[in-house]
Amino acid sequence: MQGTKVVRPFPFFRAGARASQPQLSKPILVLEDVYKFFRPDQPTLRGVDLSVERGEFVFITGSSGAGKSTLLKLVYRELRVDEGRVLFCGRDIARLTDKSIPFLRRNLGIVFQDFRIIDHWTVFENVAVALEIVSMPQRLIRSRVAEALERVGLAGQGPEQTSNLSGGEKQRVAVARAIVPEPALILADEPTGNLDPHLAIDILTLFEEINSTGTTVLFATHDHSLISKRDHRLISIDEGRVSEAQQGLKHWQGSSGIHTLVG
């Protein structure tokens, strides 16, 4: 029968599944000649080629509206590519059926600028939700949440109402929620955008600590001061095209200046 090929949830995207040896040797994320249009004549992303290895920490930068969030949205399938392919663990996620998308997202941790935590829930409830969706037993949820809260520096604050927390603490809760299912890849979309510079460095350090345990991190930001302090791989999006530096701003060889690069 002719028709659209349906891609069912493949094993890697099932809860509890581990990557096989061949999968581990491949880049975790590959974008091949990706185009995304919101207006027919003006692509937000044009011919983006990108490869991210396992365990990498990558800054994605560019001015406001350059397409940083769009790129991340393509990865967690909030948006679908118009042309090209996005391969996560070797699988083309543009071809996933709607029913398969939740299984993709269980392998990702997503952190936003506006935290997206529920104010009338407790800290524990906000973090536990990421494990409840995979029907994990409560006993395990309790221990895993406690461990995640400890990693983000909120040990013992589980019963606290989230509305009582400061901005920095709220973002830590969001980070805890992202890391608690032990995802393969963390997507951070301007996670320091609502924080003062001091707290921004704290949060960046937190992501680096998470990265040091082997989790791949894509950290989108337009904060020049933050990028300049670290030597991570840097990918810049400008007018829909990407250019990159392997070791931070110091090694930047792009045609545009730093201010154009980071907005």
Add this chain to the structure above:
Amino acid sequence: MDVKNAITRARRGLREERRLYIVAVTSLAVAFICLGATLLGVTNLDAAATRWGQSGRITLFLKDDADPQDIAQLRVVLEGLGDVNEVTHVTPTEARESFLEEADVGADLSGLPSEVFPASLEVTLVQGVTRERSESIATRLAQFRAVSDVESYGIWFQKLDQLLWGARMLALGLALLVMFCVVAVIGNTIRLAVARRRQEIEVMKLCGATNGFVRGPFVLEGMFQGFASALLAVLALLAGYLALHESVDSTLAALTGSRVVFLGAWTLVALLAGGAAIGAIGSAVSVRRYLSV
């Protein structure tokens, strides 16, 4: 779908949106009370009709000056009929005593004249005798010399049947109306709940929640609302029944020969299960419509 988890989250939803749900449940309980009251009416009419229908009775009122020999002959004829189960001779004194015992209308009826209580033969027919057959027997018995009048209760059955049919139609109409109300009210309540919990839903979706995981608690909440409304209505009707049946019972017994009955166990189960099912359906329809996950 993890049912235990869905129940936990539905409980949280009910707690957080309790004001909204209390208003919805109260409104729906009123609708269920209307339906329940009609069903109660139908049940009692049905019980009266069944009692009368099953009794299959004919009353032969005897002339005051009837010859005892004619009465005895009449009894022999009646007892010989295959359709007759039992024949009882009721004297005027027995008729008066029986009436005074059953008619608790709060007035002194002992002064009623003796003509009001003629002697009679109460004929009980066997089970399964049709009304037509009963009428035919009554017509033949009217021709006996000792008989002044025959009551086969045919006209009463006819009226009762019409009343019962009307009540059943009313109950059916009300049931449809209540179904529509429940679906509409619960649908709108869930729609509001979905709007208020938009952020939670978004967070769950980003964490990888499936459609079933997100929708499950809303369906359970709708089911609970439907069940709670029906239960509230049943309890209100039961309270009304317990408060009034004592005073209504004796009058009704005197007038119709039957007592007030409450809704049957299966009707109650149907009302509660129906409430829950319609609630779940209303919620599922609303969630499917307003929650794009």
